Amino acid sequence: MSRHAVSFEEIPVSDASSGPYALTLGPDDALWCTLVHAGQIARLAPGGQLDRHPLDSAACGPSLITSGPDGALWFTRGQDHRIGRITVDGKASSFPLPSPGSGPFGIVAAGDGALWFTQLHTDRIGRIDTDGRVTEFPLHLRGAFPSAITTGPDDALWFTLNQADAIGRLGFEGELTLHSLPTANAAPVGITCGADGALWFVEIGAGRIGRITTQGRIDEFPLPDPASRPHAIVAGPAGDCWFTEWGAGRIGSITPDGRIEEYDLPSPASEPHGLAFGADGALYVALEIGAIARMVL
Numbered sequence: 001m002s003r004h005a006v007s008f009e010e011i012p013v014s015d016a017s018s019g020p021y022a023l024t025l026g027p028d029d030a031l032w033c034t035l036v037h038a039g040q041i042a043r044l045a046p047g048g049q050l051d052r053h054p055l056d057s058a059a060c061g062p063s064l065i066t067s068g069p070d071g072a073l074w075f076t077r078g079q080d081h082r083i084g085r086i087t088v089d090g091k092a093s094s095f096p097l098p099s100p101g102s103g104p105f106g107i108v109a110a111g112d113g114a115l116w117f118t119q120l121h122t123d124r125i126g127r128i129d130t131d132g133r134v135t136e137f138p139l140h141l142r143g144a145f146p147s148a149i150t151t152g153p154d155d156a157l158w159f160t161l162n163q164a165d166a167i168g169r170l171g172f173e174g175e176l177t178l179h180s181l182p183t184a185n186a187a188p189v190g191i192t193c194g195a196d197g198a199l200w201f202v203e204i205g206a207g208r209i210g211r212i213t214t215q216g217r218i219d220e221f222p223l224p225d226p227a228s229r230p231h232a233i234v235a236g237p238a239g240d241c242w243f244t245e246w247g248a249g250r251i252g253s254i255t256p257d258g259r260i261e262e263y264d265l266p267s268p269a270s271e272p273h274g275l276a277f278g279a280d281g282a283l284y285v286a287l288e289i290g291a292i293a294r295m296v297l
Contacts, residue, residue, distance in 0.1 A: 005297075006263050006295055006296065006297055007295070007296050008265065008266050008293055008294065008295050008296075009293070009294045010266065010267060010287070010291040010292070010293050010294075011044065011048070011050070011291055011292045011293075011294060012290060012291050013033065013035070013042050013044075013050065013052075013290055013291055013292055014035055014038060014040075014042070014052070014290045015290050016288065016289045016290040017037055017038070017290075018035040018036075018037050018038035018040065018290060019035060019036040019037035019038065019288050019290075020033050020034070020035055020036075020042070020273070020286040020287060020288060020290065020291065020292060021033075021034045021035070021036040021062070021063060021064075021273050021274060021286055021288070022034045022063060022064045022065050022075075022232070022273065022274030022286060023065070023274045023275060023276040023284055023285070023286050023292070024065045024066050024067055024073065024276050025067065025276050025277065025278060025279060026043070026067055026073055026088060027067055027071050027088065028088045029046050029278075029279035030043050030044060030045045030046065030088070031043070031044040031276060031278055031284050031292070032044075032065055032073050032086075033065075033274075033286055033292060034062040034063060034064070034065050034075055034274075034286075035052070035062065036061055036062055036063055036078075037061075038052075038054075038058060039054065039055045039057050039058035039059060039060045039061070039062065040052050040053060040054050040055060040058075040062070041053045041055065041062060041065070041073070041075065041084075041086050041092070043088075043090070044284075044292060046278070046279055046280065051090070053086060053090045053092060055077075055084065055092050055094075056092070056094070057077075057080055059079055059080070060077040060079050060080045060082065060084070060094075061077055061078040061079030061080070062075050062076070062077055062078075062084060063075065063076045063077070063078045063104070063105050064076050064105060064106050064107050064148070064274070065107070066107050066108050066109055066115070067109060068085070068109050068115055068130065069109055069113050069114075069130065070130045071087075071088065072085050072086060072087045072088070073085070073086050073087075073088075074107060074109070074115045074128075075107065076104035076105055076106070076107050076117055077094060077104065078103050078104060078105055078120070081096070081097050081099075081100070081101060081102050081103060081104065082094040082095060082096055082097065082104075083095045083097065083104060083107070083115070083117065083126075083128050083132075083134075095128060095132040095134065097119070097126065097134055097136075098134055098136060099119065099122045099124060099136060101121055101122070102119035102120075102121055102122045102124065102126075103119060103120035103121035103122070104117050104118065104119055104120070104126065105117070105118050105119075105120050105146075105147055105148070106118040106146070106147055106148040106149035106159060106160075107149065108149050108150050108151055108157070109151075110151050110155070110157060110172075111151065111155045112172050113129070113130070114127050114128060114129045114130070115127070115128050115129075115130075116128075116149060116157050116170075117149065118146035118147055118148070118149050118159055119136070119146065120145055120146065120147065123138065123139045123140075123141045123142060123143070123144050123145075123146065124136045124137060124138050124139060124146070125137045125139065125146060125149070125157065125159065125168075125170050137170060137174050137176070139161075139168065139176065140176075141161070141164060141178075143163050143164075144161040144162075144163055144164035144166070145161065145162040145163035145164070146159050146160070146161055146162075146168065147159070147160045147161070147162045147188070147189050147190075148160050148189055148190045148191045148201075148232070149191065150191050150192050150193050150199065151193060152169070152193055152199055152214055153193060153197045153214065154214045155172070156169050156170060156171050156172075156214075157169070157170045157171075158191060158193070158199045158212075159191065160188035160189055160190070160191050160201055161178070161188070162187050162188060162189060162204075163187070164178075164180075165180065165181045165183070165184065165185065165186045165187065165188070166178050166179060166180050166181060166188075167179045167181065167188065167191070167199065167201065167210075167212050167218075169214075177216075179212060179216050179218065181203070181210065181218060181220075182218060182220060183203065183206045183208065183220060185205045185206060186203035186205050186206040186208065186210070186220075187203060187204045187205030187206070188201045188202065188203050188204070188210065189201075189202055189203075189204045189230075189231055189232070190202045190230070190231060190232035190233040190234075190243065190244075191233065192233045192234050192235045192241060193235060194211070194235050194239075194241055194256065195235060195239040195240075195256070196239070196256040197213075197214070198211050198212060198213045198214070198256075199211070199212045199213075199214075200233055200235070200241045200254070201233065202230035202231060202232070202233050202243050203220070203230065204229050204230055204231055204246070206220075206222075206226065207222065207223045207225065207226030207227060207228050207229070207230065208220045208221060208222050208223060208226075208230075209221045209223065209230065209233070209241075209243065209252075209254050209260070211258075219258070221254060221258045221260065223245070223252065223260065223262075224260070224262065225245070225248055227247055227248070228245035228246075228247050228248035228250065229245060229246045229247030229248065230243050230244065230245050230246070230252070231243075231244045231245075231246040231272070231273055232244050232273060232274045232275055234275050234276055234277065236253065236277065236283075237277060237281065239255070239256060240253045240254060240255045240256070241253065241254050242275060242283055243275075244272035244273060244274070244275055244285060245262070245272070246271055246272055246273060249264065249265045249267070249268055249269055249270050249271070249272065250262050250263060250264050250265060250272075251263045251265065251272065251275070251283070251285060251295060263295070265285070265287070265293060266293075267287070267289060267291075269289070270287040270288070270289045270291070270293070271287060271288035271289060272285045272286070272287055272288075272293070273285075273286045273287075273288060274286045278294075282294050282295060282296045283295040283296075
């Protein structure tokens, strides 16, 4: 388990039926959180004030969220197949996607000034500019379930293919490379760019943390509990990466050389999902039980 003392506090956001799911640090130094089952976006200010912003549909399923190049927050709406945008003062809008039933999920701001996102159900990667124009890139796969997405040090888009047990790379012009994982049924989900210049990802099916270089070398690091169901991962300020263990109610960290530490969350069965570092340097974790956990080392 852990070699460091940590402290936790849980900040109530909603009841459990609202489902806090993903977090990102906004340009206003607030934490922005999707409430996937309530059709809302929550804002947690640095001073602790919490505001909830209802979207135009309670059933739209806001999922992953990121800061955009225009100073707004952008997020996927997985149930009504739209991309959402919300300003720091709470004004929300959304954009339809060309492919019906696409199921957008992961989203990231890229170096070309646009937002790039995955489409779970149509095996495509999408690009949306800040004016709402959408371009789609087919992966020429069936049932691959592209999930989380991030940018690499090579300015390309890197993403997990949950059902294909692979990691994908897509250039701005659509150049596609696929890297198969060594472990069967790995089912990768979250992915982030580490301080070491590699891409780090979680294998929810195999209970491992993976690392892939931009040249395609893959290393895997088994977690002590193979049934812990790691879900999301984020790069930390000290050079390590932090991840949630959704099935075990824990937070873990991994150093660039593969050393793992784990921390039990205070509430049992809290179902941790997304996580992000705040402007105060603390780690914040979205808990599906209806709270955001703040963790201080």
